[in-house]
Amino acid sequence: MKRTRTVLVTGGAGGIGRAVARAFAARGDTVVVADRDAQRAMDTAHGLGVHGRILDITDEEAIASGLDAVQDEFGPIEVLVNNAGLLTVHGTLLELAGGDLDAILRTNVLGTFLMTQHTARRMVASGVAGSIVNLSSIGGRQPTPGMGGYESSKAAVDALTRWAAIELAPHGIRVNAVAPGPVLTETVSAGMPEGSPQRRAWEGRIPMQRFARVEDVAAAALFLAGDTAAHITGTSLPVDGGQLLT
Numbered sequence: 001m002k003r004t005r006t007v008l009v010t011g012g013a014g015g016i017g018r019a020v021a022r023a024f025a026a027r028g029d030t031v032v033v034a035d036r037d038a039q040r041a042m043d044t045a046h047g048l049g050v051h052g053r054i055l056d057i058t059d060e061e062a063i064a065s066g067l068d069a070v071q072d073e074f075g076p077i078e079v080l081v082n083n084a085g086l087l088t089v090h091g092t093l094l095e096l097a098g099g100d101l102d103a104i105l106r107t108n109v110l111g112t113f114l115m116t117q118h119t120a121r122r123m124v125a126s127g128v129a130g131s132i133v134n135l136s137s138i139g140g141r142q143p144t145p146g147m148g149g150y151e152s153s154k155a156a157v158d159a160l161t162r163w164a165a166i167e168l169a170p171h172g173i174r175v176n177a178v179a180p181g182p183v184l185t186e187t188v189s190a191g192m193p194e195g196s197p198q199r200r201a202w203e204g205r206i207p208m209q210r211f212a213r214v215e216d217v218a219a220a221a222l223f224l225a226g227d228t229a230a231h232i233t234g235t236s237l238p239v240d241g242g243q244l245l246t
């Protein structure tokens with residue numbers, strides 16, 4: 001019989017986060033979507049029939065009080081999906097402003113670290129053998145000109161995944177990442193419409209010749225978080241249609 005878990009999805013009001021929340025909810029889990037965008041967090045929660053919370057993952061005090069409140073209401077968090085990220089700020093090495101790189105790293109690296117640390121502390125204190133899934137990117141392993149700031153942050157997320165995995169294994173807590181190539185969220189679809197030269201050029205880099213659907217990414221997160229992945233920890237699983245092979 002499936003166990004119902006309390007699952008927290010950061011950035012749960014965004015394109016991938018919403019699909020991840022929907023997948024866990026469909027399994028019967030108690031899902032909390034946490035996002036810094038208050039209106040979209042509440043709209044998403046309402047639309048999916050899950051719970052919504054306002055949370056900025058770069059605000060340590062808000063994380064501590066937010067996690068306590070979730071735990072008080074729904075019991076210990078068993079699954080954390082570190083999905084919130086900043087992926088729209090880009091620039092070449094010669095041009096990217098230092099302040100922009102700082103903002104990328106603050107959300108994608110510091111935010112993911114703080115969420116992992118504060119959630120893992122609570123898992124350890126409650127004796128919960130939980131699971132953490134981070135949203136990385138194959139960009140952390142394969143460069144695309146103009147995207148190096150973002151890609152550096154995702155390489156750090158992969159390192160953070162391995163760091164957390166090796167230190168939390170003695171507590172029975174597993175930590176993995178999903179590393180997509182381009183994913184068909186509303187933002188990506190609007191920026192690269194089907195048939196556009198930019199979209200066709202990128203699809204040409206992908207052996208499976210298409211972008212990932214949000215459901216492809218959600219399925220990988222669900223798998224890594226669950227009992228069928230019980231002996232998998234510290235990995236970053238590409239969901240990229242084979243792009244890393246090229």
Ligand SMILES: NC(=O)c1ccc[n+]([C@@H]2O[C@H](COP(=O)([O-])OP(=O)(O)OC[C@H]3O[C@@H](n4cnc5c(N)ncnc54)[C@H](O)[C@@H]3O)[C@@H](O)[C@H]2O)c1
Pocket residue numbers: 010011012013014015016017034035036037040055056057058082083084085086087107111135136137138179180181182183184185187188
């Ligand atoms: N879309 C892609 O092609 C793609 C590819 C590889 C990896 N990813 C990763 O997947 C994750 C989700 O991406 P997406 O495409 O759904 O992005 P999105 O912009 O649609 O959603 C991101 C969500 O995170 C929230 N967020 C941003 N900063 C936050 C903060 N400080 N605190 C709380 N919430 C915050 C935003 O409000 C938004 O709802 C990101 O980590 C991204 O880097 C996306």
